[in-house]
Amino acid sequence: xxxxxxxxxxxxxxxxxxxxxxxxxxxxxxxxxxxxxxxxxxxxxxxxxxxxxxxxxxxxxxxxxxxxxxxxxxxxxxxxxxxxxxxxxxxxxxxxxxxxxxxxxxxxxxxxxxxxxxxxxxxxxxxxxxxxxxxxxxxxxxxxxxxxxxxxxxxxxxxxxxxxxxxxxxxxxxxxxxxxxxxxxxxxxxxxxxxxxxxxxxxxxxxxxxxxxxxxxxxxxxxxxxxxxxxxxxxxxxxxxxxxxxxxxxxxxxxxxxxxxxxxxxxxxxxxxxxxxxxxxxxxxxxxxxxxxxxxxxxxxxxxx
Amino acid sequence: xxxxxxxxxxxxxxxxxxxxxxxxxxxxxxxxxxxxxxxxxxxxxxxxxxxxxxxxxxxxxxxxxxxxxxxxxxxxxxxxxxxxxxxxxxxxxxxxxxxxxxxxxxxxxxxxxxxxxxxxxxxxxxxxxxxxxxxxxxxxxxxxxxxxxxxxxxxxxxxxxxxxxxxxxxxxxxxxxxxxxxxxxxxxxxxxxxxxxxxxxxxxxxxxxxxxxxxxxxxxxxxxxxxxxxxxxxxxxxxxxxxxxxxxxxxxxxxxxxxxxxxxxxxxxxxxxxxxxxxxxxxxxxxxxxxxxxxxxx
Numbered sequence: 001x002x003x004x005x006x007x008x009x010x011x012x013x014x015x016x017x018x019x020x021x022x023x024x025x026x027x028x029x030x031x032x033x034x035x036x037x038x039x040x041x042x043x044x045x046x047x048x049x050x051x052x053x054x055x056x057x058x059x060x061x062x063x064x065x066x067x068x069x070x071x072x073x074x075x076x077x078x079x080x081x082x083x084x085x086x087x088x089x090x091x092x093x094x095x096x097x098x099x100x101x102x103x104x105x106x107x108x109x110x111x112x113x114x115x116x117x118x119x120x121x122x123x124x125x126x127x128x129x130x131x132x133x134x135x136x137x138x139x140x141x142x143x144x145x146x147x148x149x150x151x152x153x154x155x156x157x158x159x160x161x162x163x164x165x166x167x168x169x170x171x172x173x174x175x176x177x178x179x180x181x182x183x184x185x186x187x188x189x190x191x192x193x194x195x196x197x198x199x200x201x202x203x204x205x206x207x208x209x210x211x212x213x214x215x216x217x218x219x220x221x222x223x224x225x226x227x228x229x230x231x232x233x234x235x236x237x238x239x240x241x242x243x244x245x246x247x248x249x250x251x252x253x254x255x256x257x258x259x260x261x262x263x264x265x266x267x268x269x270x271x272x273x274x275x276x277x278x279x280x281x282x283x284x285x286x287x288x289x290x291x292x293x294x295x296x297x298x299x300x301x302x303x304x305x
Numbered sequence: 306x307x308x309x310x311x312x313x314x315x316x317x318x319x320x321x322x323x324x325x326x327x328x329x330x331x332x333x334x335x336x337x338x339x340x341x342x343x344x345x346x347x348x349x350x351x352x353x354x355x356x357x358x359x360x361x362x363x364x365x366x367x368x369x370x371x372x373x374x375x376x377x378x379x380x381x382x383x384x385x386x387x388x389x390x391x392x393x394x395x396x397x398x399x400x401x402x403x404x405x406x407x408x409x410x411x412x413x414x415x416x417x418x419x420x421x422x423x424x425x426x427x428x429x430x431x432x433x434x435x436x437x438x439x440x441x442x443x444x445x446x447x448x449x450x451x452x453x454x455x456x457x458x459x460x461x462x463x464x465x466x467x468x469x470x471x472x473x474x475x476x477x478x479x480x481x482x483x484x485x486x487x488x489x490x491x492x493x494x495x496x497x498x499x500x501x502x503x504x505x506x507x508x509x510x511x512x513x514x515x516x517x518x519x520x521x522x523x524x525x526x527x528x529x530x531x532x533x534x535x536x537x538x539x540x541x542x543x544x545x546x547x548x549x550x551x552x553x554x555x556x557x558x559x560x561x562x563x564x565x566x567x568x569x570x571x572x573x574x575x576x577x578x579x580x581x582x583x584x585x586x587x588x589x590x591x592x593x594x595x596x597x598x599x600x601x602x603x
Binding site for chain 1: 335341345353396402411415420422426428432434475530534536537552562565567569574578
């Protein structure tokens with residue numbers, strides 16, 4: 001039982017590990033070297049832009065004197081006027097679509113989970129996996145062809161006479177639901193699977209009504225998953241840019257569109273720092289979202305076993 | 306014990322009660338959902354083949370291949386995707402193996418580093434990258450480093466996009482591979498292989514990776530879908546891969562842009578099906594991989 005050939009690297013496993021097995025397993029020295037490329041890459045390609053963003057959002061360089069000083073001016077500007085409108089617009093749109101998608105997604109997921117046909121379940125899950133990916137540019141164009149000014153459904157239903165306009169807040173809501181609902185289905189199906197039929201039977205046996213079962217057992221068990229799903233959808237809708245950019249241009253005030261405008265130089269000189277400050281606002285909001293989501297996900301995963 | 310008897314009677318009663326009621330709402334929900342999700346697909350197809358005053362025509366589809374810039378942009382997107390997949394896997398696989406062999410604190414560090422990009426929306430990342438790229442001409446134009454700035458932004462193969470996409474893909478690649486590695490007892494496998502005389506590289510290539518086949522495929526697919534559909538970063542940095550091309554032709558060739566959008570959905574669908582067949586856990590692969598691609602679609 002001697003270690004035959006500890007290979008080129010000096011040491012690891014040679015002395016201590018042969019007899020003790022699992023308990024006295026020695027960790028190879030320098031194993032962390034394997035993680036080094038990743039950490040260096042992240043520092044360079046993620047840390048550097050993030051640092052530049054932070055620096056640009058919080059400092060002002062005097063073009064004449066060449067001095068740089070810390071200032072809250074850009075952040076303050078990003079929270080005023082049209083910029084504030086775009087931030088609240090984004091938050092409203094994300095909250096509305098995430099809320100709707102949570103409710104509708106749970107309904108669909110429950111319909112699938114309680115169905116006895118396995119084929120239906122497989123089909124819905126696969127379709128959800130694809131549709132949740134179907135965001136961005138292709139989605140925008142599919143809806144232009146459907147509900148746009150000369151879209152097929154618009155012409156069949158004469159929706160324009162009814163005041164329908166795809167290039168609006170409502171139109172964006174309809175489009176965002178198209179990828180948010182499948183995402184919610186994917187998130188919540190495992191949680192609904194975790195609702196064991198025995199719990200329901202136990203509740204009914206002890207005299208509970210269906211309503212009481214959902215009120216006292218079902219929803220409390222599902223709550224972390226539902227809230228986590230909502231938060232995930234919110235973040236996803238909040239960060240979305242491509243769909244809105246291809247579709248509405250500037251007619252709906254969204255923070256991602258404002259940032260893109262400022263970056264591509266469609267506005268006055270000196271707006272770059274405001275774009276950076278707006279990005280920082282977005283990061284703060286997305287960070288809050290993640291701070292809620294991750295613990296919830298950990299909590300809900302208890303029931304998914 | 307006493308509870309068992311009522312349980313069985315309840316079960317005998319329950320199907321009568323539950324079988325009738327849910328059938329209506331379940332059917333209604335699924336029908337409405339089906340209509341909502343199928344209508345855009347069907348009417349997109351109708352939109353592309355039906356031209357007013359001309360009747361049915363497939364010109365929108367047959368014209369795609371010869372369209373100006375289609376091949377270049379698609380080729381650019383595919384090669385960016387290939388490079389991103391290779392880079393992301395090269396970074397994450399060794400890190401995750403190291404996490405399982407090294408000190409426990411490393412695990413938390415790697416997880417946080419890989420999850421951080423989730424907090425930064427693509428548009429915020431691109432503002433940061435644009436700022437950094439502007440430093441090139443501003444501060445480094447006299448140093449050898451300037452050549453690096455130029456090379457990274459080479460029009461024919463913008464490395465900066467590969468780097469940005471790898472950052473965006475890190476959370477999904479990490480989650481997919483981490484789930485795969487959870488089923489593998491890495492330290493035992495590594496020790497066993499090393500005791501038999503295998504080198505480090507050999508252990509990773511011939512022992513660890515074959516165990517990860519399905520999650521590697523999952524990670525690669527997600528990255529591919531992310532890169533093919535990415536618009537925000539590329540358009541704001543001024544490059545012209547596939548998604549940017551679709552937008553640029555939409556003004557003149559509305560039908561063709563819809564046709565290409567539809568095709569890209571079908572291709573994604575086919576890839577996902579292939580993937581779920583290829584992986585061993587066909588049913589598990591989809592839900593495990595799918596909830597992750599959130600910011601990717603932008």
